[in-house]
Amino acid sequence: MRVLLSKDRTPDAGDIQLGFLNVGALAAGKASTVSGNFNITSLGLTSTAIGSYFLLLVIDDANSVNESIETNNLIASQLANISVIA
Ligand SMILES: [Ca+2]
Ligand SMILES: [Ca+2]
Numbered sequence: 001m002r003v004l005l006s007k008d009r010t011p012d013a014g015d016i017q018l019g020f021l022n023v024g025a026l027a028a029g030k031a032s033t034v035s036g037n038f039n040i041t042s043l044g045l046t047s048t049a050i051g052s053y054f055l056l057l058v059i060d061d062a063n064s065v066n067e068s069i070e071t072n073n074l075i076a077s078q079l080a081n082i083s084v085i086a
Contacts, residue, residue: 003038004060005053009076014056015056016043017031028068041084 001023006017018038026032055077062066067073 001034002056002058002075003036003081004056006056006076007017007051007053008082009054009056009074011056011058011074016049016053022056025081050083052081054079 001021003018003021005011005018007014016028018040019036021034021036023032023034056077059073061073062074063070
């Protein structure tokens with residue numbers, strides 16, 4: 001599962017990739033809970049990154065898994081403020 005910070009609810013090249021979380025295989029209709037930590041200080045963000053972001057979670061980002069429903073692989077958090085402190 002790819003984890004992004006995005007100014008909007010759509011994954012794209014302008015987003016800040018935090019990293020990946022391993023979800024593992026899921027049977028049809030099943031859910032899984034995962035957790036993880038990302039160290040954003042290692043991303044080299046500058047003051048231009050200050051702002052509000054959605055946290056996007058994208059599963060099967062490369063669309064390598066055939067699913068009966070392909071449109072439910074993205075979830076966006078509430079808008080959150082990111083501050084960069086020198
Ligand atoms: Ca975006
Ligand atoms: Ca898919």
